[in-house]
Amino acid sequence: MDDEDRLFEELFTDELRHEQVQDMRDALEKRLAAAREGKLELSAEERAELERHLTILRQEEAIADFVEESLRAAVRRRQMLDSIDEGEGGGGEL
Numbered sequence: 001m002d003d004e005d006r007l008f009e010e011l012f013t014d015e016l017r018h019e020q021v022q023d024m025r026d027a028l029e030k031r032l033a034a035a036r037e038g039k040l041e042l043s044a045e046e047r048a049e050l051e052r053h054l055t056i057l058r059q060e061e062a063i064a065d066f067v068e069e070s071l072r073a074a075v076r077r078r079q080m081l082d083s084i085d086e087g088e089g090g091g092g093e094l
Contacts, residue, residue, distance in 0.1 A: 018064040
């Protein structure tokens with residue numbers, strides 16, 4: 001587990017990772033495609049609910065991606081600052 005993963009787990013213990021949300025969205029999209037192709041029978045209500053869930057998962061996926069990208073940037077920034085500080089012989093504190 002790298003710094004980013006450890007920090008994510010520490011800060012967002014109950015949150016799904018982008019990849020996990022993406023997998024869930026992919027599964028629902030396959031299910032909806034199967035229904036549209038007639039391979040899976042769904043009522044109109046079930047199809048509407050599936051589409052609502054997909055909308056929510058797409059939003060969650062975008063949020064998770066933003067959070068993870070922001071966290072990666074923060075970790076890289078901290079590593080760069082630590083590296084600069086070490087090169088100057090500093091103590092690592094800002």
